[in-house]
Amino acid sequence: MADVFLQEVGPRDGLQMEAVFVPTAQKIALIDALTATGLSRVEVSSFVSPKAVPALADAADVFAGIARRPGVIHVALVPNAKGAERAIAAKADELNMVLSVSRTHNLANMRMTPEESLAGFRDIVRMGKGAGVLLNGTVATAFGCPFEGAEPPERVLELVRLYLEMGCTGVTLADTTGMANPRQIEDLAGAALSIAGAGALTLHLHNTRGLGLANVFAAWRAGVRRFDAALGGLGGCPFAPGASGNIATEETAAMFSEMGVDTGLDLRALLEEARGLAAIVGHDVPSQLTKSGLVEDLHPAPAPR
Amino acid sequence: MADVFLQEVGPRDGLQMEAVFVPTAQKIALIDALTATGLSRVEVSSFVSPKAVPALADAADVFAGIARRPGVIHVALVPNAKGAERAIAAKADELNMVLSVSRTHNLANMRMTPEESLAGFRDIVRMGKGAGVLLNGTVATAFGCPFEGAEPPERVLELVRLYLEMGCTGVTLADTTGMANPRQIEDLAGAALSIAGAGALTLHLHNTRGLGLANVFAAWRAGVRRFDAALGGLGGCPFAPGASGNIATEETAAMFSEMGVDTGLDLRALLEEARGLAAIVGHDVPSQLTKSGLVEDLHPAPAPR
Numbered sequence: 176m177a178d179v180f181l182q183e184v185g186p187r188d189g190l191q192m193e194a195v196f197v198p199t200a201q202k203i204a205l206i207d208a209l210t211a212t213g214l215s216r217v218e219v220s221s222f223v224s225p226k227a228v229p230a231l232a233d234a235a236d237v238f239a240g241i242a243r244r245p246g247v248i249h250v251a252l253v254p255n256a257k258g259a260e261r262a263i264a265a266k267a268d269e270l271n272m273v274l275s276v277s278r279t280h281n282l283a284n285m286r287m288t289p290e291e292s293l294a295g296f297r298d299i300v301r302m303g304k305g306a307g308v309l310l311n312g313t314v315a316t317a318f319g320c321p322f323e324g325a326e327p328p329e330r331v332l333e334l335v336r337l338y339l340e341m342g343c344t345g346v347t348l349a350d351t352t353g354m355a356n357p358r359q360i361e362d363l364a365g366a367a368l369s370i371a372g373a374g375a376l377t378l379h380l381h382n383t384r385g386l387g388l389a390n391v392f393a394a395w396r397a398g399v400r401r402f403d404a405a406l407g408g409l410g411g412c413p414f415a416p417g418a419s420g421n422i423a424t425e426e427t428a429a430m431f432s433e434m435g436v437d438t439g440l441d442l443r444a445l446l447e448e449a450r451g452l453a454a455i456v457g458h459d460v461p462s463q464l465t466k467s468g469l470v471e472d473l474h475p476a477p478a479p480r
Numbered sequence: 481m482a483d484v485f486l487q488e489v490g491p492r493d494g495l496q497m498e499a500v501f502v503p504t505a506q507k508i509a510l511i512d513a514l515t516a517t518g519l520s521r522v523e524v525s526s527f528v529s530p531k532a533v534p535a536l537a538d539a540a541d542v543f544a545g546i547a548r549r550p551g552v553i554h555v556a557l558v559p560n561a562k563g564a565e566r567a568i569a570a571k572a573d574e575l576n577m578v579l580s581v582s583r584t585h586n587l588a589n590m591r592m593t594p595e596e597s598l599a600g601f602r603d604i605v606r607m608g609k610g611a612g613v614l615l616n617g618t619v620a621t622a623f624g625c626p627f628e629g630a631e632p633p634e635r636v637l638e639l640v641r642l643y644l645e646m647g648c649t650g651v652t653l654a655d656t657t658g659m660a661n662p663r664q665i666e667d668l669a670g671a672a673l674s675i676a677g678a679g680a681l682t683l684h685l686h687n688t689r690g691l692g693l694a695n696v697f698a699a700w701r702a703g704v705r706r707f708d709a710a711l712g713g714l715g716g717c718p719f720a721p722g723a724s725g726n727i728a729t730e731e732t733a734a735m736f737s738e739m740g741v742d743t744g745l746d747l748r749a750l751l752e753e754a755r756g757l758a759a760i761v762g763h764d765v766p767s768q769l770t771k772s773g774l775v776e777d778l779h780p781a782p783a784p785r
Contacts, residue, residue, distance in 0.1 A: 283782050319775060322779055322780070384731065384735075384769050389694040415773070416771065417771045418771035418772040423690065434661050463720075466720050467723040471629070474627055476584045476588060
């Protein structure tokens with residue numbers, strides 16, 4: 176059993192930001208390669224409107240094509256009851272609901288008021304329970320909103336409690352546009368941990384301002400044991416063109432490995448997949464580790480000059 | 481008085497890696513702009529052989545041209561007595577000596593055995609004391625060597641003690657090629673702190689594998705209060721082409737600012753200078769903050785679709 180669990184979100188949170196449509200067969204091959212590295216949870220795709228997110232229009236086909244590994248949770252993001260219906264039909268193991276603590280962001284991101292989102296969640300939860308699938312609730316913009324700025328921590332914790340009361344088995348605090356800092360993480364993730372417990376709480380962090388792994392370390396020291404990450408650091412923020420996206424799975428795994436904390440992952444295989452991403456998405460990826468290699472990969476000493 | 485001190489090394493550790501020679505007047509203007517932001521210490525240049533590091537061949541002219549601000553320490557890196565003589569003539573406030581804990585790295589980097597370096601340091605210290613300048617001793621590859629791998633922490637701490645015994649007022653532990661992890665930082669920087677104290681100990685960290693700010697945060701939690709950083713994240717590692725260099729001054733300053741820790745710096749001015757670097761060095765810089773902007777810089781909410 177690993178000490179820390181990394182949960183891959185690249186196929187969903189990464190690819191949805193890409194300008195190119197990654198062919199379904201390539202998505203399937205990537206996800207299969209990822210679950211083979213030992214990841215415990217993979218967000219496979221999103222059952223949103225294909226018009227809103229054309230990059231993920233093949234969600235059902237991707238779910239149909241991937242290898243199901245025992246012990247791996249294959250997650251579908253669902254915005255509403257219609258999405259939940261499609262995700263359950265596609266045999267998703269878990270439905271992930273997303274609500275921004277910021278009203279403005281929820282309107283921009285989900286095209287619904289928070290009240291409309293929550294009303295839909297009641298249907299999703301009922302359908303999910305009926306189908307026997309797991310349920311996860313995500314609090315987006317939990318550490319700040321790019322439109323509204325800081326959000327009241329009490330409101331974030333209220334949503335954590337609400338998700339758990341609704342029957343979610345997992346709750347995610349998302350730093351959607353990379354606004355969190357380590358001290359805020361200690362405070363807010365610490366408070367959320369005392370409500371949800373380390374088994375149920377996930378942090379979803381972005382590296383938009385370079386603080387991604389600093390926030391991971393602060394959270395780990397505070398007791399958090401589950402982190403979302405995207406291979407190669409895919410993803411991004413619409414307000415920071417060219418900036419880093421999600422924390423990179425292979426960099427996060429390498430950090431814990433160097434720290435002597437077991438992630439149960441095949442780090443070298445992850446790095447190899449990350450290095451292959453550029454050919455899939457058509458551009459360089461933010462991950463530094465793809466350029467530098469692992470700490471243990473030493474270099475020959477230069478000849479005397 | 482600031483709670484944390486950032487010390488700029490971009491003009492030396494950053495520019496020495498650049499393929500282009502930045503004109504002396506541009507170097508001077510950059511350093512003057514940097515000291516105007518409130519930095520307490522700036523590594524201005526290096527008095528090494530112009531053949532070995534042509535990018536810094538104008539060290540004396542740069543020292544002659546910069547504005548001297550009271551309270552700012554203008555540092556010169558010196559490899560030997562000849563360099564110290566030139567640095568003292570150029571009115572450097574502090575001489576910085578560098579010795580790798582790895583014998584192989586010292587041979588590759590300084591073209592001397594550690595014993596030869598140390599013998600030279602005795603001369604440098606004597607000359608520095610005679611001239612009334614400050615002395616800093618850097619332990620390079622303190623957290624690992626790209627040729628030898630892990631180095632014994634006891635050997636690192638031995639060099640810290642040796643520098644202090646020689647009369648250095650400051651000691652720097654350098655993660656020269658970005659091999660450190662936060663737990664190692666807690667242990668080794670913690671041990672060095674108990675020898676040197678927070679006033680004398682500096683950490684010099686690189687972001688080669690994406691862990692730069694995680695290491696800063698771990699060090700800060702362990703009590704470290706002085707950090708080297710390079711504007712824009714300039715610098716790099718010869719073994720990781722394209723990977724990040726030093727931790728970025730503006731990202732480090734922004735992290736502490738968001739955490740409510742005073743650095744005494746004008747963050748917005750730093751960011752503006754970092755954004756201007758690309759025009760000076762002729763390429764994009766690693767800093768994410770130059771792309772994303774500050775957390776407090778909010779965006780207008782999108783119009784309803």
